[in-house]
Amino acid sequence: MSEDRAGATRDEDSPAAALLHNEVTDLERISDRHFHSRSRQLLDKYIKVGVILVLLVWGSLLTIKTLKRSDQDGLGKPRFSFPNPDVTLEGKLKVSFDNVRNGTFVPKTHSIQWLEYAAKGDDDMGLYVTWEDESYVIKSVSDKTFEKVLIDGKTFVKDGHNFTIDNIVASPDLKRLLIKTNTAKNWRHSTIASYFVYDKNENGFTHVGDNIAYAEWSPNSVDVAFVQDNDIFIHSTAAADGLSAQRVTFDGSTQIFNGRPDWVYEEEVLESDKALWWSPDGSYLGFLRIDETDVNEFTIPYYAQTEDSIYPEMRSIKYPKSGTPNPEVDLLVYDLGNQSTYQAHIPKYFGDPDNVITEVVWVGHEHVIAKVADRSQDTLKIMNINAADKTTAVTRTESSEGGWWEVTHSTTHIPASPKFNRKYDGYIDILPVNGYNHLVYFSPLNASEPVVLTSGKWEVVDGPAAFDFNTNKVYFISTKKSSMERHLYYVKLDNPRVVHKVTDTSKEGVYSASFSSSARFALLSYNGPKVPYQKIIDLRSEKKEKKPEGNVVGETLYYIEKNKKLSGLTKKYSIPKKRFSKLNLGKDENGKDIVVNTFEILPNDFDPTLKNHYPVFFYAYGGPNSQQVIQSFSVSFNEVVASQLGAIVVVVDGRGTGFRGREFRSIVRDNLGYVEAQDQISAAALYSAKPFVDADKISLFGWSYGGYLTLKTLEMDAGKHFKYGMSVAPVTDWRLYDSVYTERYMHTPQENEHGYQRAKVSNVTAIGGAQRFLLMHGTGDDNVHFQNSLKFLDELNLGNVENYDVHVFPDSDHGIRFHNANKIVYDRLFNWIKHAYMGTYLL
Template sequence: MEDGGEEVERIPDELFTSKKKQLLDRLIRVGIILVFLVWGTVLVLKSIPYHSKIPDYHEPNPDYTKDGKLKVSFANVRNNTFLPKYHDLQWINAIGTEESDLGLYVTFMNDSYVIKSVYEDSYHDVLLKGKTFIHNGQNLTVQSMTASPDLKQLLIRTNSVQNWRHSTFGSYFVYNKESSSFDLIGNDVALAIWSPNSNNIAYVQDNNIYVYSTESRKTTRAVTDDGNPFLFNGKPDWVYEEEVFEDDKALWWSPTGDYLAFLKIDESEVGEFIIPYYVQNDKDVYPEMRSIKYPKSGTPNPHAELWVYCMKDESSYHPRVNGDGKGSSILITELTWVGDEDVLVKTTDRSSDMLTVFLVDTNAKSSYAVRNESAHGGWWEITHNTLFIPANETLGRPHNGYVDILPINGYNHLAYFENSNNTHYKVLTTGDWEVVNGPLAFDSKMDRLYYISTQKHSTERHLHYIDFQSQPKMHQVTDIFKEGVFDISFSSGRRFGLLTYKGPDVPYQKIVDFHSHKTDTYIEGNILGETLYYLERNEEISKNLEDYSIPKKIFQELNLGKDESGADILVNSYEILPNDFDATLIDYYPVFFFAYGGPNSQQVIKTFSVGFNEVVASQLNAIVVVVDGRGTGFKGQRFRSLVRDKLGDYEARDQISAASLYGSLSFVDSQKISLFGWSYGGYLTLKTLEKDAGEHFKYGMSVAPVTDWRFYDSVYTERYMHTPQENFDGYVESSVHNVTALAQVNRFLLMHGTGDDNVHFQNSLKFLDLLNLNNVENYDVHVFPDSDHSIRYHNANVIVFDKLLAWVKHAFNGEFTK
């Protein structure tokens, strides 16, 4: 018998196996549930830091940063909180001042126009008391004033009426200090210019040139008598003013005042463009129609002829420098006196492939070509800085010569033509950098030639000089070890200069004595010469910056990949990061590209500015990017001339490549990349959207764009595209034509002024018609009645930028998403 009593029942093996399987199934089911629970919990827990680190894009506080600083807004930009003050000194090129240069200039102080000296504080010569005067019972306001070279008389303009971009009509008077008299030269005068001897004033009225004698106090000569609405004497027509001279003047006195050279511009064969104006007068029920002679690509250009008038015998002479007859398409682009009787004249063919330089002997009445040079695949940019270098036997210069800009190994550099009448020249500067705008000034006393260059970097501008007395050697004037953009204007004898520092820090202006043997104890800007005093420090801006958080601007060089030859595409760029920028955020920041991109232009330069781009960065929490792609200036001929005959191609490629780079950044929302441009930038915006077809750029804003280069003026367009007759396919490809590709972007905005005399509203209307024909509807339009290219008429400039900011805000908020 067993201890404990009852016998235990035995479980069959098959039943044990079934029970074991059921238990295992239950455990598996529980395990799976646990896995899902844990997985779900992990996802929930992971999502909590994810959403705190990656918030949905939202508009930031418009007024303050996280640390309590004020933000940039339209309000403080428009009230000039950050606008630097710059002063122009009206230096007086008075007779005899080159040898005894006191740095004389005209200014308005103590309710008087006075002559002051930057060197002698006690120098004070009152030219005119007050800003108004009485003539024939009328109270007139002085709006422009130029002292005669002998400083005894004033040329005054009043009743001014703006014409085109550079030209103004007005009533001109001569004020004599001794007699205190105001003598009227004429009303509706286009321009008036002192002769170097102070005896005469050449002026243009009704497109004819007259000479006013200050001795007889009346007009004594009619230099021309054939002027009419289509024949301009001494004054440029629209295209010569806008694209050739960038000035309202087409007449030039000889150094002694014995000759007057001028252009006779005949635009009778130029096509007429009519612009309707709708809101000039509330009482008008029909639009006002204004006609302008505007040569479009491939159509007849105005015909310009050079004439020389001799003051002694009152004879006129027509040197042959641009072919005979109105059919000639030669452009006269620059005129420089290189002696008392010799004048140098630059001409190009209408497409700027060939430069021909003529020397005209006004005494012998002869002219001949002294230079004939090809652009070698690029183009000849129009310049206005050829500088006369007078003969000086003592210093080894037996002939009158001049300094010009030439491409040396693919970069724009200074070349000295030691004799005006031949082709031999001496190279003054070399290197993989460029001289900007040609020679600045020649100091004959010190034998120095001043110029500004990009030698430090293409985004900077520094002042240098060359010593002519020795083997040409470059000397620093501004400190190239500190980044900066400098400009300068010189006194009559080039002893003194108004040196302007434009950035990147707060701008300032100072007066420097370059003949002084002293140097500044504290170096700021110039390392040559003695600073006499600061004309402007912009201390108010410096003070304002203490209260504001200005979005940081970072300059950089982008590598956009390889070109067709396998070389790196390196372009200048800058980015503006928004306030409180956080690089750890994921897919967060929108990107706002701003582009211009026109041939030989530059936007990426280290100047101080706080404007619309900073408003966008501050108010929309966006990264602003500016890229100077291929075709832009100051990086050599190969970099810019690549766009010849195919505008809009390489420029668009480079914007797209830059957008691809930014879209790949972790903190960028690649679905919110936009592009904005005005004028050529408006054109580039549309061409980029067309080529990109919505892949990288989702939004675009185009203001006053060219859409077809057949519609733009001949002088500008043919320099880069040749004529439509020569380059038909190029014009087709360069136009904005593939609008079905534009339909692939989320949305774009088009804005234009109807009174635009530069880029005609026709461009936008033709483009809109193309959109209609192709059923493209993903766009908005805003039209500004009667506004010109700057879009300012009737408060338009406020509205255009308000509209841009509001529109891109809607885009970044996702309101235009398909």
């Protein structure tokens, strides 16, 4: 049996029709002579044939009916068919899951560990350290013949034991190495490890200690500060026995963290594993003392750590949830000369022990400034601690003016300089200027009013990137051309607000840069939208390049990566392209246009003349001050969905996301989940109206905040536009998430009870209005606790909502990687949405 284009069955070609034709031919050949003698036999045979014919025709009709049902969805429309998974109509290869998983399209990138020992002057050779041919060597970007081997091999033997080198940091004078080994992962940024000092000219390998959370060279190249069992010690390489360790703190415990962050400070504030800072000459050591005594514990059971475990392993962490006690934090300064410690007593300047110290920076040999916010990060105070005089003073107080204070880590000390008429020490910070984040310069240190260095309806990203002491130039990355791009610029301290471009803004680009010690040299990285490359540039060179690529200031010394192989693959494969644009979602409550950044990925062989054909796969993160719509190069899960499932992929950075100014992002203050969901729904409405889109196959996927946004969007939409949702590791109730992050955007539950109730994923009946949704979470998630999903599942049970699927990953943390989980989570996502587009989940 075959079908024509209209789906009509041609019965003349059926097996039953053929059988009938053969039997009639046989009957015509029977002679009259044999008719009477065989009449009964023929009659019997005819009856049998007739019965067979009826049965076969009836079976064919049933088959036709069944096939017609399977080729239509529940609404009577032709079933969506998936494209050829391997090649396009033109014969080019398609992006596959295997490509993404084996890194086929991941560009090669290199980082440079610039050496900071060089003076801030003309002697900057652009020295850096790297591994080369199993040797750890110092090289120079300005002199390719320069090379100094610091150590050979990645293993060493000490006291009869073999050690593998995990990381190396050279002392500022390059005479010794701090070696990290036996490294075990702790939280997102932190580890526990053993440390050795290596000096090939003296004692060889000297053991610093085991179970060390953090270690760092002093600028004097002699001392090493390290944290062990939450206390700070200073190891001196100048000690006669090479084993001397001077103890700085004595109260470290499971409740008191000295020099290292606790969980919430590591995750949300310092975003690193260190909470100590050397003064520029190594005379002082500043550090945080974090007291977790009043912070409540959260216990996580682990079920699959060993094969033979029959009881779960219980691990507890101090985790401050919204509205519960925060750790109490203070800044202390240790004087190595007289071995005394000064406590800054910062909490008393707020009258509240719940203040948050967000940044600590030395601004001279004796002065250290601390940025300190109140618990909800409405007010920021700048504290100046004088280590010599042992005094603390508030130099300025800043209001968030209805927004909030984001954490920064880029405040830059600017020393006094007669050459450039800088009378006093100062620092460069980042502050809102007319609602947009810009560079400002404070000098002297106690100045309350800044010199504004940049301004305009665009934003500086992450503060100053580098300062050139010889040219008075401040380098920075900004969105001056477009909030979807990143370009490198500079401004001179003595000529503020006059911005000069370093990268070519005539072409779309996303750039990043790292700088040598004096900012003369830079590793310039082009990250998209085309295939990335990296090169070394001399920013002080006046040489003009014939065909400049990337930079329009400075001289290209050489490329360290061109990604030629990847460029070849982009010609061999048909990679669906991201199309960036601005999307007008309509009017807000004040009648103002809501214009958002977006990109879409059209599937291979896209045909806009098709009617009601293409599914739409929305991907969202949407967290406050975040950004997904940026023109960087990537080939990921989104491209797999477009290539393999023939879906249109859409990403929308709605209100609340970053780099569009304070007004655009601060609208979500005290009201998370509301306008973010509205914007996703408005975008879905626009796509559902497109003639080539199948409005019954619009889905939304998100992870973490995106998982939360997925559920809130399904809740507000109630099945009108989004028919399917996939939520991974979501927050479902902001009372369950950590205090520092949540209260930055929501204040406390005690202050904003209505806001927390509104932001909670609560109307499960409305969520049940979608065709179906998928929930996935790791049980070992120390960030967004599995408790969020369990409480949500309980609400679903109480609400009699059953149109969902759940996949739980034992012992996986927020990244879902334990025991092959990362492969499974994406397999599950892909296959689940594939079945959704097939119509499997139609009610």
